[in-house]
Amino acid sequence: MRFGxxxxxxxxxxxxxxxxxxxxxxxTFVSLTFVGSAILMQMQIAQMRDFWTxxxxxxVYMCTTVxxxxxxxxxxxxxxxxxxxxxxxxxxxxAPLIRDYTYLDNEQAYAEALELLGEGYEDFIxxxxxxxxxxxxxxxxxxxxxxxEAFSGMAGVEEVQDQMAxxxxxxxxxxxATYVAVGIAGLMLIAAVLLIATTIRLSAYARRxxxxxxRLVGASNRxxxxxxxxxxxxxxxxxxxxxxxxxxxxxxxxxxxxLRERITFIATxxxxxxxxxxxxxxxxxxVVLAAFxxxxxxxxxxxx
Numbered sequence: 001m002r003f004g005x006x007x008x009x010x011x012x013x014x015x016x017x018x019x020x021x022x023x024x025x026x027x028t029f030v031s032l033t034f035v036g037s038a039i040l041m042q043m044q045i046a047q048m049r050d051f052w053t054x055x056x057x058x059x060v061y062m063c064t065t066v067x068x069x070x071x072x073x074x075x076x077x078x079x080x081x082x083x084x085x086x087x088x089x090x091x092x093x094x095a096p097l098i099r100d101y102t103y104l105d106n107e108q109a110y111a112e113a114l115e116l117l118g119e120g121y122e123d124f125i126x127x128x129x130x131x132x133x134x135x136x137x138x139x140x141x142x143x144x145x146x147x148x149e150a151f152s153g154m155a156g157v158e159e160v161q162d163q164m165a166x167x168x169x170x171x172x173x174x175x176x177a178t179y180v181a182v183g184i185a186g187l188m189l190i191a192a193v194l195l196i197a198t199t200i201r202l203s204a205y206a207r208r209x210x211x212x213x214x215r216l217v218g219a220s221n222r223x224x225x226x227x228x229x230x231x232x233x234x235x236x237x238x239x240x241x242x243x244x245x246x247x248x249x250x251x252x253x254x255x256x257x258x259l260r261e262r263i264t265f266i267a268t269x270x271x272x273x274x275x276x277x278x279x280x281x282x283x284x285x286x287v288v289l290a291a292f293x294x295x296x297x298x299x300x301x302x303x304x
Contacts, residue, residue, distance in 0.1 A: 020199040021235050027195055028239025028290075029246070031188030032282040036247035038181035039278050040270050045174050047268040053141045056163040060085060060151050061131040064106070067158045074155075076106075076128055081156025085134060088150060097143050101136040109133055131158060189289060192239070196232045196290050197297035203228060204298060225298045232294030233287055240286035244279045251275060 062082060063072035082103075088094060089101055104112065110127035136147060144162040151157050255269050 020195065020202060021231075024192060024195045024199055024232070024235040025239045025242070027188060027192040028236050028286055029242040031185050031192055032240055032243035032286050033246045034181050034185035034188060035285060036243055036278050036282045037250060038178050038185060039281060040247065040251065040274065041174060041178045041181065043274055043278075044270045045171055045178070047270065048266060049171060051268045052167050053164065055137075056141055056167065058136045058138065058144050058147045059161045059163070060134040060136065060147070060157055061159045061161065062133065063156050063158045064131050065128045067131075069158050071153060071155050072158050077132060077156035081154075082132065085151065085154070085157065089134065089136065094147070094150060097138055097140070097146060099137045099139050101134055103132070103134050105132045106130055189285075192236075193289055193293040196235065196293045199235070200228045200232060200294045200297040203231060225295060228298040229291055229294045232290040236286040236290030237283070240283040243282050243286070244275075247278055247282070248272070248275055 062077035062085070063069075063075065065076050067075075086103070089098060106127045109132055110125075110130045113125070113130050114122055138144060138147070141164055144164065148160045148162065151160050251270060251272055251274070256271070259266075260269050
């Protein structure tokens with residue numbers, strides 16, 4: 001099989017169907033850009049989840065003089081109630097689950113609140129109105145329900161809060177956005193597959209006389225099919241290359257130059273190093289789908 005002849009036939013087909021090839025390139029470019037963006041978004045969610053799971057705390061808030069829950073009917077939590085919580089945290093049932101914990105009494109929590117709110121609030125709130133709090137770091141954040149069950153309903157404890165509960169809605173929203181991007185990418189990939197198949201059929205029809213002669217002289221089906229498959233692969237490679245550049249631009253300019261400076265509460269972002277995974281994936285998807293659709297289209301045309 002002469003490789004040079006096959007390449008020549010493939011480029012001839014690309015020239016004859018330039019407008020369709022451009023359409024294939026554009027649709028492949030857009031669809032694979034969505035695929036790459038979805039992969040990057042899922043990587044970002046995973047990094048954020050790992051970061052916050054390692055740092056999220058479970059907070060046990062003690063009663064204040066203004067607490068209204070049933071466990072705070074006696075007002076400000078007593079030293080005995082605080083010690084009871086500490087004893088439970090250090091006891092054999094919970095200690096294996098806890099990496100470490102800190103305790104802020106009312107005065108320390110009050111000073112922290114004024115630091116956040118401003119000194120002007122000291123005329124409106126007093127230390128006994130601010131919850132003393134145990135801040136607990138768990139070995140495994142998924143065990144937070146155990147801490148909640150242990151202290152919910154205990155006298156002197158107003159509330160038990162899991163910080164991850166506040167982050168889950170954000171993770172869910174980002175995951176939904178990922179699914180939307182994947183859905184759009186899927187529709188665009190279907191359009192690209194259909195366009196590639198149509199392009200190959202048009203190219204085969206335009207060269208039907210040549211194909212007939214090749215059959216008469218004994219050319220094998222593989223020899224006839226290969227140039228058409230290469231046409232689809234070449235078009236997909238161009239689209240994949242453009243998508244790779246677009247994904248790189250999203251990371252370099254969208255993430256590194258824009259989001260990283262403006263959204264400071266997110267400490268970990270996807271970077272250029274992650275493209276070593278994303279770009280081969282989108283190029284592979286483009287090439288495989290193009291080869292499959294082109295091969296299927298030309299085989300059906302040859303059987304017709």
